[in-house]
Structures are given as C-alpha cells and as structure tokens.
Amino acid sequence: MGVMYIGCAIFLAAALITDLRSMKIPxxxxxxxxxxxxxxxxxxGGWEGILFACAGLGTGFVLLLVMYWMGAVGAGDVKLFAGIGAWTGAAxxxxxxxxxVMFAGVIGLFIVLWKREAVLRLRRVLFNLGGFLIFRGGNPFKAGWESQLRFPFMVAVxxxxxxxxxxxSI
Known part of the structure; x- marks a missing residue:
C-alpha cells in the first residue's frame, strides 16, 4: 500500500469521525x-506528481460540485473528494x-424502507418531477429540502x- 493511500486513509478516518458527530466535514x-x-x-514525483494530484483534485471537485448543485451532497463532501483526488489521482x-453514490443509494433505500416512508417519498418525487416537466420550474429533487432524507455521506464514502x-488493485 503506497503512501498516497495511507495518507488518504488517515484523512478519511478523520472525516468519518467529524461527519458522524456533526454531519459536517470542516x-x-x-x-x-x-x-x-x-x-x-x-x-x-516533481511536475508529473503535481499534475497527477491536480488532475485528481479537479476531478473530485467537479464531480461532487455537480452533485452539490443538485442538492445531493454538502459543500464539505465536495472538498472531501477534492482531497481524495489530490492523494489518489483522477481514476x-x-x-x-x-x-x-451507489452505496448511498442502497443506504438511503434501506432507511426509507426501515421508516416505511417509501410510498410517501416516491409520490412526492413523482409529483415534483411532474410539476418540473409541465411548468419547467426549479429542481424537482431539491423541493421540500427539510423533508429530504439525510445521513452522513461518509457512511457511503x-x-x-x-x-x-x-x-x-486487481
């Protein structure tokens, strides 16, 4: 295991602790x-190392920034993935x-099923999506932010x- 993965693992362990305690990554x-x-x-790695780290930082930042704009993650998660990319690279x-994202979807599904809110949430998303398609207004997934399912994203990260x-590695 290289230094870059060990450094990233230490960073992720600290982020997990802070996200579980406060739902924020400072x-x-x-x-x-x-x-x-x-x-x-x-x-x-000299200049090649800097380019490798910058490519990873940019990739992580841009990917999660799009998700942030959609209301799926917080700003701390965006910077978290920029840090992961700086340590480990773009790929x-x-x-x-x-x-x-796949793990977050599975975790979210389990939480919704556990709380028995699946039908209510699906109806709300379909209603908002229908309004979005008919009236072309707003983000259908961001409507009703206060009732949105929330959990620490680090649990999926x-x-x-x-x-x-x-x-x-395989």
Missing part, C-alpha cells in the same frame, strides 16, 4: 488534506465517487473508497 480538515496530497506528490477518485481500491 475546512480545517479538507483543505490541509488536499494541500498535503499536492505536497506529497510534488516531492515524490481513483472517479471510481470512488461512483461507488460512493468509506465502502465506496474501499471498493475502488479493491477494484483498481
């Missing part, structure tokens, strides 16, 4: 982690994001990152 964690990834790659952070590591 800047004082994400920004130093992203800078740390850039510095490690600059020292170990790894892309895979991690895909797996994390950890298995997503582990899955990406296993997939890319």
């Amino acid at each position: 800047n004082k964690l994400t920004l130093p982690a992203a800078l740390g990834g850039l510095v490690v790659h600059a020292v170990s 790894f952070v892309f895979q991690s994001a895909i797996y994390s 950890i298995p997503g990152v582990i899955s990406a590591y296993v997939y890319l």
Whole structure:
C-alpha cells in the first residue's frame, strides 16, 4: 500500500469521525488534506506528481460540485473528494465517487424502507418531477429540502473508497 493511500486513509478516518458527530466535514480538515496530497506528490514525483494530484483534485471537485448543485451532497463532501483526488489521482477518485453514490443509494433505500416512508417519498418525487416537466420550474429533487432524507455521506464514502481500491488493485 503506497503512501498516497495511507495518507488518504488517515484523512478519511478523520472525516468519518467529524461527519458522524456533526454531519459536517470542516475546512480545517479538507483543505490541509488536499494541500498535503499536492505536497506529497510534488516531492515524490516533481511536475508529473503535481499534475497527477491536480488532475485528481479537479476531478473530485467537479464531480461532487455537480452533485452539490443538485442538492445531493454538502459543500464539505465536495472538498472531501477534492482531497481524495489530490492523494489518489483522477481514476481513483472517479471510481470512488461512483461507488460512493451507489452505496448511498442502497443506504438511503434501506432507511426509507426501515421508516416505511417509501410510498410517501416516491409520490412526492413523482409529483415534483411532474410539476418540473409541465411548468419547467426549479429542481424537482431539491423541493421540500427539510423533508429530504439525510445521513452522513461518509457512511457511503468509506465502502465506496474501499471498493475502488479493491477494484483498481486487481
């Protein structure tokens, strides 16, 4: 296991603890982690290392920024994936994001089924989607933010990152 994965794992462990405690991932964690990834790659790989880290940082940031605009994740998650990308590169952070979204969907489905709110939530989404298509207004998935299902995204990120590591290591 390389230094980049160990550094990323330490960063993710700290992010998991803060996200579980407060449902937030603070800047004082994400920004130093992203800078740390850039510095490690600059020292170990020179200009190629810097380009590798910047490509990963940009990929992670842009992928999650789109999800942030849709109302699916918080701003801390955007910076979290920028940090993951700075440590591990574009391919790894892309895979991690895909797996994390898949795990988040499964976790969300289990929570909805557990609370027995599946029909109510599906009806609300279909109603909002219908209004969006007919009147072309607003984001149908962002309506009723206060009633939206919320859980710490790090609960899905950890298995997503582990899955990406296993997939890319094979």
